[in-house]
Amino acid sequence: MRVTIDGVPSQAAQGQTVAGALLAAGRTSWRTTRHAGKPRGVFCGIGVCFDCLVTVNGVADVRACQRVLVDGDDIRTEEP
Amino acid sequence: MRVVVIGGGPAGLAAAGAAAAAGADTVLVDSEPVLGGQFHRGHPQRVDARVRHLANSTVWAVEGMRLHVRTGQADSPSRTGEVLNADAVVLATGAHDRVVPFPGWDLPGVYTAGAAQALAKGQGIAIGQRVVVSGTGPFLLPVAQSLKAVGAEVLRICDANTGLGWLGHPRAASPAKLAELLGYAVRLRSAWRPRTAVVAAHGEDKVNAVTVAKLNPDWTIRSQERIAVDAVCVGHGFTPRLELAVTAGCTLVDGFVAVEHTGATSVPGWYAAGEVTGIGGADLAAAEGEVAGTAAARGSHPSRALAKVRSGRRFAAALAAAHPIRAGWHTWLTDDTLVCRCEEVTYKDLRAAVDLDAAGTRTFKLTSRVGLGLCQGRTCGRAAIDIATALASDRRTFFTPADLQRRPIATPLRLAELASLPEEDL
Numbered sequence: 001m002r003v004t005i006d007g008v009p010s011q012a013a014q015g016q017t018v019a020g021a022l023l024a025a026g027r028t029s030w031r032t033t034r035h036a037g038k039p040r041g042v043f044c045g046i047g048v049c050f051d052c053l054v055t056v057n058g059v060a061d062v063r064a065c066q067r068v069l070v071d072g073d074d075i076r077t078e079e080p
Numbered sequence: 081m082r083v084v085v086i087g088g089g090p091a092g093l094a095a096a097g098a099a100a101a102a103g104a105d106t107v108l109v110d111s112e113p114v115l116g117g118q119f120h121r122g123h124p125q126r127v128d129a130r131v132r133h134l135a136n137s138t139v140w141a142v143e144g145m146r147l148h149v150r151t152g153q154a155d156s157p158s159r160t161g162e163v164l165n166a167d168a169v170v171l172a173t174g175a176h177d178r179v180v181p182f183p184g185w186d187l188p189g190v191y192t193a194g195a196a197q198a199l200a201k202g203q204g205i206a207i208g209q210r211v212v213v214s215g216t217g218p219f220l221l222p223v224a225q226s227l228k229a230v231g232a233e234v235l236r237i238c239d240a241n242t243g244l245g246w247l248g249h250p251r252a253a254s255p256a257k258l259a260e261l262l263g264y265a266v267r268l269r270s271a272w273r274p275r276t277a278v279v280a281a282h283g284e285d286k287v288n289a290v291t292v293a294k295l296n297p298d299w300t301i302r303s304q305e306r307i308a309v310d311a312v313c314v315g316h317g318f319t320p321r322l323e324l325a326v327t328a329g330c331t332l333v334d335g336f337v338a339v340e341h342t343g344a345t346s347v348p349g350w351y352a353a354g355e356v357t358g359i360g361g362a363d364l365a366a367a368e369g370e371v372a373g374t375a376a377a378r379g380s381h382p383s384r385a386l387a388k389v390r391s392g393r394r395f396a397a398a399l400a401a402a403h404p405i406r407a408g409w410h411t412w413l414t415d416d417t418l419v420c421r422c423e424e425v426t427y428k429d430l431r432a433a434v435d436l437d438a439a440g441t442r443t444f445k446l447t448s449r450v451g452l453g454l455c456q457g458r459t460c461g462r463a464a465i466d467i468a469t470a471l472a473s474d475r476r477t478f479f480t481p482a483d484l485q486r487r488p489i490a491t492p493l494r495l496a497e498l499a500s501l502p503e504e505d506l
Contacts, residue, residue, distance in 0.1 A: 015113075015202075016203060017202075017203060019199075019203075020199065020202075020203035020205055023199065023203075023205050023207075024203075024205060028188040028189055028286050029188035029285065029286065033421075033422075033424055034424070035424045036424055038186060038424070039187075039188050039285050039286075040186075040188065040421075041188040042191060042195055042199070043186075043190070043191060043192060043195060043421070043459070044176060044177065044192045044194060044195050044459065045191065045192065045194060045195025045196070045197075045198040045199055046118060046176055046192075046194050046195065046198055047111070047154070048176045048455060048458045048459065049192075049421070049422075049454075049455045049458065049459045050422065050453075050454035050455045051421065051455075053454070056156075059155070059156065059157060061155065061492075062154065062155040062156070063154055063155055065195075065198075066111075066154035066155065067153060067154045067155065067156075068113055068153070068154075070153075
């Protein structure tokens, strides 16, 4: 599968989550908090904490750890 | 007779299979693309072919025996809706990691034990190369094993308790479970440190070191050392996922859904099985699921499963007794330690809210904003209530954990999805 992460084309495997792809690419954080601007990435990994939010195909606030990639996905993070 | 089972982990799978075998029209609703839950992640499970399996589906609201379901990709506005009318419901929604806060626990590179496990088993990813595992309970051992299997070096496995208490209850233990745990203990013994904990994580934009402390029995700090790491994973037992149980009106006892021996809750037609009824592991969850699924479908008495439930619960009680959460963790916190990660509420902010004489959970939340962010208190709620209760110890206790599980909309929904619901579904 081919997906795009912050504008950079990359390969993804069947069953890979957005968080899996970001971590595999060496990213550990991709969002900042509202007040103190602290970095956030994956924390709970199972859809509970909402730390890992990304924008998928223009839809904001998608949990990266829950969203399984499909061919052609365009992933945008808040802090590329 | 229609039985709806919510949750596709060990309890839900067994419940759905048992309900179908007893002749009920059975629907299994699960939020993952494949069955198995957190326990079987990476090893998709099958369910009885007579069961209608709704994958990628979440029950977001409950009205009596009407369940509102959305199906589709996670958090996608194009999910489709469905209303299921049930004659009986089996709640098997499981649990997620409980983590007690400490300075730096919000740094990237600090993960829950469940995240480390899910990423290792589901995605083949090691959270780091030099990892310290910390918390309490037997779950730390399989997590450390999974980390090693994907190439991480596990420098320490810190259990804040002695971790061997359950060996003192041999009559309570299942031989197979003991053998499994002893196997881990043998393979991981060089890294295992009882009565220690990660009490702080350090770094700017990512964790680069942790403070590991030797602890007193009450979890206050005796001595500390600093260890360079690139990841930390923490787990202090589990918190049940109670939103649907609370919305349905099920009575809770000690923070779990109260059930009779059949799995029946206090609400007619509602049953519960697995970790929402008490933390006991996958084998016990499956036995409880079989019992509850059978009872929900009004099938015949599953005596073997009932016997497994009884012995499993004895083992679970012994494990729980060996892995308490001791209040000494409050002494690890500094004024600026975040307790609520989403709304960035610090320990100092919580103290100020309690000092203002917050008259119960609602004012405590509104004053401090704890638990009002994206995760709605799922991550910090338990810790926040513990802290508030300790700080208000000289006054009446106003704080009840169930107050932080009250979420009539059980899972986030987009406004466009709500707006598109047909009128007869509202």
